[in-house]
Amino acid sequence: MLTLPLAAAALGAWAYGTYEPNSPLFGRAIGRGSNVGRVAYLTFDDGPNPGATEPILQTLETERVAAAFFMVGEHVRRFPAIAQRVAAAGHEVGNHTLRHRKLHLSGPRAIRDELERTHEIIAGVTGRAPRTFRAPHGYRNPFVTVTTRRLGYTVFGWTFGVWDSDARVSAEEIRRRVGRKLRPGAIILLHDGDGYDAAGDRRRTAAALPGIIADARRAGYVFRPLAELVR
Numbered sequence: 184m185l186t187l188p189l190a191a192a193a194l195g196a197w198a199y200g201t202y203e204p205n206s207p208l209f210g211r212a213i214g215r216g217s218n219v220g221r222v223a224y225l226t227f228d229d230g231p232n233p234g235a236t237e238p239i240l241q242t243l244e245t246e247r248v249a250a251a252f253f254m255v256g257e258h259v260r261r262f263p264a265i266a267q268r269v270a271a272a273g274h275e276v277g278n279h280t281l282r283h284r285k286l287h288l289s290g291p292r293a294i295r296d297e298l299e300r301t302h303e304i305i306a307g308v309t310g311r312a313p314r315t316f317r318a319p320h321g322y323r324n325p326f327v328t329v330t331t332r333r334l335g336y337t338v339f340g341w342t343f344g345v346w347d348s349d350a351r352v353s354a355e356e357i358r359r360r361v362g363r364k365l366r367p368g369a370i371i372l373l374h375d376g377d378g379y380d381a382a383g384d385r386r387r388t389a390a391a392l393p394g395i396i397a398d399a400r401r402a403g404y405v406f407r408p409l410a411e412l413v414r
Contacts, residue, residue: 201287201322205321213337213338221367221404223369223399224407224409225249226253226317227250227373228373229283229375231376232258232265232382240274243392249407249408251274251409252375253339256300257281258381276309276311276313278298279301280297280301280318281296287322287323289324294330298327299334314413317338317341343371343372345373347373350384357373362395365404370412
């Protein structure tokens with residue numbers, strides 16, 4: 184029988200593995216690149232989205248920047264043409280579950296359903312099978328690890344987010360927050376969609392992106408494709 188201190192330590196370790204997006208407890212999750220040199224990585228969650236993904240793609244094309252898009256399966260099914268354009272532009276397309284369900288309390292069957300169905304949808308729509316995964320909110324458990332390994336995924340966390348999904352945050356504030364937190368090797372978490380509302384408004388993030396790129400470049404940063412971290 185566990186003593187109270189051991190039980191508390193075990194519970195703390197489990198919580199760390201569950202809620203910390205870069206925790207190695209339930210399998211490796213990449214939360215940053217190398218801190219040698221001023222390199223950063225742009226990632227977008229919860230799309231595709233008609234109001235935000237399109238202008239984000241335009242900015243990335245204009246600025247010649249590669250990014251990663253972790254897509255919700257049901258949103259891909261609803262907006263297949265947008266998902267196709269992301270893939271056709273050469274950006275990394277990752278699995279972000281079917282319905283943006285928090286996975287930490289889910290069992291193996293539910294997790295397989297969320298990930299495998301999304302894998303099939305993305306592959307069918309874009310012609311490219313995803314090879315990367317990011318858990319909604321970063322929440323994981325051991326069953327997530329089993330499924331991601333079977334699918335051959337590299338699992339990603341993030342270095343920092345800026346709460347750009349908060350409707351009260353302006354585009355200028357999103358830009359300032361990224362600038363304040365930027366550091367070498369950073370995997371930046373932004374949102375081009377709403378995980379629970381396929382038509383949710385993320386236009387503020389799209390509006391902030393040109394300034395984010397310009398500020399980073401003035402500070403000597405280069406944006407690299409997340410693909411170079413895929414193992």
